[in-house]
Amino acid sequence: MAQSTVPYFCQWATPELAVDLIKGRAALADDANWAESGAADQAEYCEWANHVCGMACLKMVLAHRDGTAPPLLELARRSLPYGAYVREGKQIKGLIYAPFVEFVGEQFSLTASVQIDVSVDELPQLLTQYRYFMASVHPSIRQPQTPPPTRGGHLVLLIAADKDTVTFHNPSGDSRETRQHVTIKLNEFGRFFAGRGIAIR
Template identity: 60%
Template sequence: MSTMPARAAVPYFCQWESAHLAGEIIRKELDLADDPAWRDSGARHLEEYVRWASHVCGMACLKMVLAARTGHAYPTLELARRSIPYGAYVEEPDGGIKGLIYAPFVRYVADVFELQAQVRVDLPAAALPALMGQAEYFMASVHPWIRWPDREPPRKGGHLVLVTRATADTVTFHNPSGEPDTQADVELPLAEFDRFFAQRGVAIMPR
């Protein structure tokens, strides 16, 4: 039997500020420049929000962890900007953004937020229950089509979700880019989760 304390409920945050409009953003029925809540992201201007908002799934996961632990919701793009000196993201000359890069992210959250985090690779889905018996949360690399679990993804990885619980049968997670009905406390059979899971991510350990 686990001796870990019960986890507090984890607030949900979308990587786009208007979570209820996520489906329209995903389907490109709504341009990011028309997100009415963009200022809440911490972006210094609209162009910064448009450039970054589709790249900050990892920062949305971090925002959820910090909100669960401290009760404070940091603006998502503020978290992203603070991580850049550590190398968690690389801004490329052509305007592209590379990241989230795990090892620099681990250094960032340790230095700034005193979070103990560990990079995990070559982690089969079957090992998630054991991992979640030790970790408080797991930022798992999955294909973004996990928002549509009935589809077969073309590959694995490329997006981060925050796993809050795993058993021998199911995985429960918050998806920063889910459609409104696949955002918070999504529960999938372990075998279904495995179809999207790239066997890597970042474990956030208890205090």
């Protein structure tokens, strides 16, 4: 299947609101389309929307395979019994990789595996063995020319790679150019990439 057919989903219900959310000019409570996330109410959306980059990646995979996919918050709720997210007080920890792999295997018959200590040069080969790779990157990858403070903390869906570049969908991109079919050089991607993620067949 061609990479161009992989659909895109934002982790926020209104993609056009992303830049204002990122810059602090808007709050999640300002998102009038919150119900499209599958949240039971606005409070649930506000609690979860900043934590579901991994579920947005999963929704892209499912929609590519099946032509449709459940809403993001439904996916998140279904993953909770597996331990894909853990609550610590008012904080939500996750996505936690191993429980997520079990979740997608049992619920959606996806073959997935946790990948660690992956060098950026190994990504092209990895994507010949697997169809998708949910890669841990710093969220500032939407500005690849700017050095990130750390690596990791956010998930993007790699859909293609060659010896020079990677192409991915970013659930928290702040413009069309930083959201869909983003192609950057491998060495640029490596500055943000934490060397880990989830590979999916």
